[in-house]
Amino acid sequence: MIDSRIKAILNFVEKNSRVADIGADHGYLSIELVKSGRASFVIATDKNFGPLDAAKKNIAAAGLSDFIDVRLGDGLKVLREGEVDTICIAGMGGALIAEILSNSPEILKTARQLILQPMNAVEKVQAWLKNNSWYVADIELAEVGCIIYEIISAVKNPALIATVTKKENSPLLEKFTAQKISKLQRVLDEMTKSSAAVASEKFAQIQKQIQALKQK
DSSP states (O other), X not given: OOOHHHHHHHHHSOTTEEEEEETOTTSXXXXXXXXXXXXXXXXXXXXXXXXXXXXXXXXXXXXXXXXXEEEESSTTTTOOTTSOSEEEEEEEOHHHHHHHHHTOHHHHTTOOEEEEEESSOHHHHHHHHHHTTOEEEEEEEEEETTEEEEEXXXXXXXXXXXXXXXXXXXXXXXXXXXXXXXXXXXXXXHHTTOHHHHTSHHHHHHHHHHHHHHTO
16 A cells, blocks of 8 residues: 555655645545654545545545545645645656646645656656746655656755755666666667658757766
8 A cells, every 4th residue: 555655755745744645546645644744634636536535435444534635626726825835746647747737826836845756757847847946855766566766856945955865875776777778778779760760859869868877
């Protein structure tokens, strides 16, 4: 139920935070946030009734219904300004996470921390943060099965940025880098089948990415 990915998210949440768990699914993260004391209050949201109904049952079974408010809705749209200070969005694609954040700028005005775990397109999340005056404070790696995920903690105050990220000290870093190089190389190999693709800017960019990763 609680894997290393969820634990990494929990570890980024400050004690007694008011947290929004966006796309809460079955509510496991929401439950652990309260049980661990990381959150004093959680708003668990999901746009699908099935998972949210399961979350309600799990939360009730844990005796935490008074501390976790379950809401049906899309993204941050079910939140009111000032209700939470920490927003967690995990288990979604990077493009979707960026879209969710873009669609509710008024909610982000009063948030102090974003904890984001994209399933892919991490660069799109990082680009959104940079373009919207959020700073990557820290990054952690977590392995579930054979997949290594990046968990990003972002803040508005640049003074809170870690000098050395948890990712840089992670025992998973070498394996993560190797997997990333392998994935990019597969894309490059496929592109070599087309002379137009080889001549493209994307091909050159991927080559540069691989070279940069190998130098780390």
